[in-house]
Amino acid sequence: MSDHSHQDIAKHVKIYITVFVALLVGTIITVALNYLHFDSMALTIAIALFVATIKAALVACYFMHLISERKMIYLIMAFTVFFFIGLMFLTLGAHYDYPPNTTTL
Amino acid sequence: MEIPYTAQPRKDTGLYNAKVGIWLFLASEVMLFGGLFSAYILLRVGATPGTWVHGLLNIPIGTFNTAVLITSSVTVVLSWAALKVGNFGRYRFYQAITILCALGFLGIKSFEYREKFSHYEVWLNQPVTVTRGGQEVQTDRLLGHIEYQGHHPAFWSTKTLAEKQVESFKFTPDPIHYKMTPKEMAHARKTAAGRKAEEFEFKAADVKRLSAFVPGHSTYFALYFTLTALHALHVLGGAVVIFYIWGPGAKMWKTDPERYTNRVEVSGLFWHFVDLVWIFLFPVLYLL
Amino acid sequence: MQATSPKQSHAGHAEAHHEEPGFWSKYIFSTDHKIIGIQYGLTALTFLLFGFCLMLMMRWQIAHPGQPVPLVGPLLAKVLGGVAAGGVMSADLYNSFGAMHGTIMVFLAVVPLAFGAFGNYVVPLMIGAPDMAFPRVNMASYQAYVVGGIIMFVSFFIPGGAAQAGWTSYSPLATSIPTDGQTFWLVGMIFLITSSLLGAVNFIATIIQLRAPGMTWMRLPFFVWAQFVTGFLLLLAFPPLEAAGLMQLMDKVAGTSFFLPTGLAVGGQLADVSGGGSPLLWQHLFWFLGHPEVYVLILPAMGIVCEVISNNTRKQIWGYKSLVYSSLAIGFLSFIVWAHHMYLTGMGTKISTFFQTTTMIISIPSVIILTCFFISLWGGSIRFNTPMLFALAFLPMFGIGGLTGLPLGFSASDLHLHDTYYVIAHFHYVVAPGTIFALFAGIYYWFPKMTGRLMSEYWGRVHFWGSLIFMNVVFQPMFAQGMAGMIRRMADGGANYSLARVPDAIGGLSDTIMSLHTLILWGGIGLGLVQIPFIINVFWSIKHGRKVTSDNPWDATTLEWQTPTPPPHGNFAAEPTVHRGPYDYSLPGKAKDFTPQNEPDQGGKH
Numbered sequence: 001m002s003d004h005s006h007q008d009i010a011k012h013v014k015i016y017i018t019v020f021v022a023l024l025v026g027t028i029i030t031v032a033l034n035y036l037h038f039d040s041m042a043l044t045i046a047i048a049l050f051v052a053t054i055k056a057a058l059v060a061c062y063f064m065h066l067i068s069e070r071k072m073i074y075l076i077m078a079f080t081v082f083f084f085i086g087l088m089f090l091t092l093g094a095h096y097d098y099p100p101n102t103t104t105l
Numbered sequence: 106m107e108i109p110y111t112a113q114p115r116k117d118t119g120l121y122n123a124k125v126g127i128w129l130f131l132a133s134e135v136m137l138f139g140g141l142f143s144a145y146i147l148l149r150v151g152a153t154p155g156t157w158v159h160g161l162l163n164i165p166i167g168t169f170n171t172a173v174l175i176t177s178s179v180t181v182v183l184s185w186a187a188l189k190v191g192n193f194g195r196y197r198f199y200q201a202i203t204i205l206c207a208l209g210f211l212g213i214k215s216f217e218y219r220e221k222f223s224h225y226e227v228w229l230n231q232p233v234t235v236t237r238g239g240q241e242v243q244t245d246r247l248l249g250h251i252e253y254q255g256h257h258p259a260f261w262s263t264k265t266l267a268e269k270q271v272e273s274f275k276f277t278p279d280p281i282h283y284k285m286t287p288k289e290m291a292h293a294r295k296t297a298a299g300r301k302a303e304e305f306e307f308k309a310a311d312v313k314r315l316s317a318f319v320p321g322h323s324t325y326f327a328l329y330f331t332l333t334a335l336h337a338l339h340v341l342g343g344a345v346v347i348f349y350i351w352g353p354g355a356k357m358w359k360t361d362p363e364r365y366t367n368r369v370e371v372s373g374l375f376w377h378f379v380d381l382v383w384i385f386l387f388p389v390l391y392l393l
Numbered sequence: 394m395q396a397t398s399p400k401q402s403h404a405g406h407a408e409a410h411h412e413e414p415g416f417w418s419k420y421i422f423s424t425d426h427k428i429i430g431i432q433y434g435l436t437a438l439t440f441l442l443f444g445f446c447l448m449l450m451m452r453w454q455i456a457h458p459g460q461p462v463p464l465v466g467p468l469l470a471k472v473l474g475g476v477a478a479g480g481v482m483s484a485d486l487y488n489s490f491g492a493m494h495g496t497i498m499v500f501l502a503v504v505p506l507a508f509g510a511f512g513n514y515v516v517p518l519m520i521g522a523p524d525m526a527f528p529r530v531n532m533a534s535y536q537a538y539v540v541g542g543i544i545m546f547v548s549f550f551i552p553g554g555a556a557q558a559g560w561t562s563y564s565p566l567a568t569s570i571p572t573d574g575q576t577f578w579l580v581g582m583i584f585l586i587t588s589s590l591l592g593a594v595n596f597i598a599t600i601i602q603l604r605a606p607g608m609t610w611m612r613l614p615f616f617v618w619a620q621f622v623t624g625f626l627l628l629l630a631f632p633p634l635e636a637a638g639l640m641q642l643m644d645k646v647a648g649t650s651f652f653l654p655t656g657l658a659v660g661g662q663l664a665d666v667s668g669g670g671s672p673l674l675w676q677h678l679f680w681f682l683g684h685p686e687v688y689v690l691i692l693p694a695m696g697i698v699c700e701v702i703s704n705n706t707r708k709q710i711w712g713y714k715s716l717v718y719s720s721l722a723i724g725f726l727s728f729i730v731w732a733h734h735m736y737l738t739g740m741g742t743k744i745s746t747f748f749q750t751t752t753m754i755i756s757i758p759s760v761i762i763l764t765c766f767f768i769s770l771w772g773g774s775i776r777f778n779t780p781m782l783f784a785l786a787f788l789p790m791f792g793i794g795g796l797t798g799l800p801l802g803f804s805a806s807d808l809h810l811h812d813t814y815y816v817i818a819h820f821h822y823v824v825a826p827g828t829i830f831a832l833f834a835g836i837y838y839w840f841p842k843m844t845g846r847l848m849s850e851y852w853g854r855v856h857f858w859g860s861l862i863f864m865n866v867v868f869q870p871m872f873a874q875g876m877a878g879m880i881r882r883m884a885d886g887g888a889n890y891s892l893a894r895v896p897d898a899i900g901g902l903s904d905t906i907m908s909l910h911t912l913i914l915w916g917g918i919g920l921g922l923v924q925i926p927f928i929i930n931v932f933w934s935i936k937h938g939r940k941v942t943s944d945n946p947w948d949a950t951t952l953e954w955q956t957p958t959p960p961p962h963g964n965f966a967a968e969p970t971v972h973r974g975p976y977d978y979s980l981p982g983k984a985k986d987f988t989p990q991n992e993p994d995q996g997g998k999h
């Protein structure tokens with residue numbers, strides 16, 4: 001995109017560095033929390049995935065410039081994410097909906 | 106007629122061709138890893154209690170590797186920013202770091218792999234007594250290392266014992282087993298630290314099943330190796346492309362700088378995606 | 394592939410810069426979408442014939458269990474050895490042929506023909522583009538397809554033969570068969586999937602980016618829309634199967650247990666695997682592709698039918714917008730109906746209700762599309778040429794296929810029909826007299842553009858009427874067999890069951906039901922015979938067909954007819970500008986009954 005001026009880029013670079021630091025901090029948080037050993041596995045999973053999602057969002061939005069991308073890209077990715085979720089949760093739903101004693105299949 | 110929009114964006118979409126292409130490709134990659142993550146979830150929630158392997162990977166190394174990959178991601182985007190302002194030298198510098206990081210990541214990963222291949226679980230016909238977390242427990246399943254004729258062999262399985270006509274081998278058990286909760290494992294590791302490990306001499310006839318930490322060990326390791334190997338292939342592929350653009354392909358910077366910058370951006374998008382996958386793989390495989 | 398903005402690229406000049414490339418780079422390693430389209434077409438037609446021959450041998454065998462196959466029997470025995478001892482197909486060989494018939498027809502014949510061949514040749518021309526957006530990716534896509542095809546073909550000749558577990562390759566069966574056929578199948582599939590993904594990226598990017606000036610979304614011919622949606626289906630549905638294929642490959646070669654449950658016994662013995670896997674996981678991932686795949690088969694066919702019908706009724710297609718939105722709706726919904734193939738896995742009622750509901754909803758847009766086509770016929774002065782005959786026959790044939798899908802969509806009735814010949818009849822009605830008829834229509838319709846000559850009308854008609862009759866002779870009896878309870882994939886065609894039956898029990902495999910095998914066999918032989926005029930017609934017409942007198946022999950409106958014949962490298966002499974929708978036929982006040990998309994309005998409104 002040629003609509004970037006030099007100042008723009010300088011500003012971008014600052015953002016990139018900030019995001020980089022945030023990613024490192026996120027990693028440290030996830031690992032540190034892991035050494036705390038919560039009693040609830042669900043909580044552990046929830047926190048770890050929450051932090052990972054934030055990190056992923058940072059990468060996608062800033063490194064991959066999704067935050068200022070064109071409509072067409074948004075459209076494509078929106079459908080993809082929707083089907084991704086469909087695949088994951090419908091299979092999981094089906095798994096939990098099997099009558100008792102058949103779930104080991 | 107020539108193909109338009111290879112360098113300049115098309116007016117109504119605001120995009121050049123390769124940008125559309127790479128995002129479409131990434132969409133399919135999302136679904137590829139989506140299929141694998143679905144498998145992970147389904148196999149994990151369907152696992153019989155006590156059979157899911159956890160806590161056996163080297164977290165410090167994994168954390169370090171995560172940092173390596175994050176670093177490479179930021180250098181990719183910085184190198185692109187450098188090109189945007191026409192600074193080819195700075196671009197070359199940052200992208201060299203990227204490539205080094207990629208190689209570092211792969212090197213560390215293969216070291217981790219090798220460590221796993223000579224680490225074992227043994228299922229015994231008769232339970233034995235071991236110390237775990239300061240207590241004596243009876244168990245018929247041990248994790249640990251094998252010593253046979255002075256070597257620490259890799260890739261052994263139940264079949265190997267018969268093939269090599271092994272009569273007996275030395276086994277040094279770990280103080281933990283994945284049947285324990287993370288808390289119990291941490292406690293057991295702490296109490297065992299500094300103490301000399303027990304040693305066993307197992308006869309081949311005592312062994313019901315023997316498996317190194319290879320894909321066939323369990324669904325967890327099957328997933329671990331499949332996911333990380335596929336990811337590593339992506340790292341390798343990405344590094345090759347970035348290197349090509351950085352080295353032999355750099356002539357284009359002279360002839361068509363705009364298109365060259367696009368190439369750097371597109372390869373960068375792929376690279377960030379690979380990083381993004383790892384951001385999920387790391388907690389899912391190492392921590393949970 | 395230099396970077397040029399559209400303004401600079403100027404007509405005519407382009408030609409002068411190109412020196413004549415040699416044979417290899419022109420025909421084998423070409424990056425020209427038209428050559429690649431033709432390569433795809435010829436390869437796919439070859440596989441279509443091959444897949445058909447496999448099935449013909451199987452049909453003969455189940456009509457005559459235990460007897461040697463005539464003509465080819467000795468050849469089978471010689472080439473394949475023990476599995477065809479004495480020229481009789483063993484059950485193993487029957488299973489191989491069945492699995493490979495399905496695989497070849499779906500992944501190596503119909504999809505490459507519908508998407509790879511027609512999509513490649515026609516889409517860039519229709520949208521006024523010089524080529525695909527990524528010509529070299531396009532070539533790579535074709536090459537991956539060929540490699541996949543070769544791997545599949547070679548697998549017939551390895552010890553133990555080709556894959557035997559059906560085109561659906563359900564685990565643990567697929568993994569526990571001790572031969573290597575399945576490994577070849579999986580590696581082949583990975584190439585084919587890669588090919589489709591590369592193709593899909595290319596098609597979608599081309600349609601988004603390379604539409605000529607004025608070619609707005611709502612001026613795209615419906616065929617392009619159909620390919621666009623198809624591209625998305627391939628792009629997003631195939632990767633989970635690729636993931637599943639990788640996992641099954643790991644199960645097969647690395648001893649993992651992704652799809653192998655705890656306590657799995659093979660041949661009466663506990664298998665030496667870790668267990669803990671899930672056979673249902675394979676089914677989910679397979680059908681997540683499998684269902685969208687059936688729309689990959691049908692959407693391009695609908696696109697072709699739409700073009701042919703509009704052209705030969707000399708009318709605007711009725712309900713263009715409904716067609717577009719319906720195809721988008723189909724594309725969207727086809728991702729959330731997959732588990733209707735899994736009702737009989739003991740699925741719970743909540744999830745089953747969800748999938749029954751979505752399955753019923755998805756039939757609505759299909760019906761809308763069909764209805765639009767039917768209404769389009771109303772009041773047209775129809776030209777009954779060969780392409781039109783095939784397109785017309787598509788309508789009722791697809792109708793039968795679609796309607797018979799409804800009972801399968803309800804789990805209550807599917808309980809009885811699942812895995813019987815009824816299902817076989819259902820999907821063959823949509824794919825064979827449905828999609829393949831549409832593909833024939835496309836071949837007859839676009840042949841003059843590709844070669845500059847017309848195919849013979851007389852032999853076209855012979856081909857059409859023969860195919861129509863014999864298709865129905867083959868597939869109609871299967872509904873009866875299925876409802877009588879005949880299960881699919883039985884190497885003896887149910888002979889064992891029919892012997893064991895209680896003489897006057899209702900619904901057993903009676904003699905009448907069993908004798909239908911013979912009828913189907915002769916239907917199949919007839920179907921094969923009437924393809925001979927078609928094959929000869931294609932090759933004969935390339936050299937000796939009647940020459941077209943204009944670039945637009947059908948008086949069509951869409952852009953592919955507004956180029957030289959056959960179109961040169963780069964397609965258009967000058968970039969076309971589009972002024973109107975795709976189907977402006979019989980506009981009042983015009984001298985001709987068709988107005989090409991690139992014809993400017995002659996001052997003011999009309």
Ligand code: HEM
Nearest residue numbers: 687690691733734756759795798799801802811812820823
């Ligand atoms: C229009 C509405 C349709 C409905 C409601 C429908 C429904 C179904 C259902 C429920 C099944 C599973 C039957 C079973 O295994 O018991 C099935 C099988 C199948 N359908 Fe359809 N279908 C429709 C259209 C199509 C179309 C358009 C195609 C292809 C072009 C198609 C191709 C197939 C194939 C290939 C199978 C069999 C897969 C196998 O088990 O090998 N269907 N259909």
Ligand SMILES: [Cu+2]
Nearest residue numbers: 684731733734
């Ligand atoms: Cu379906």
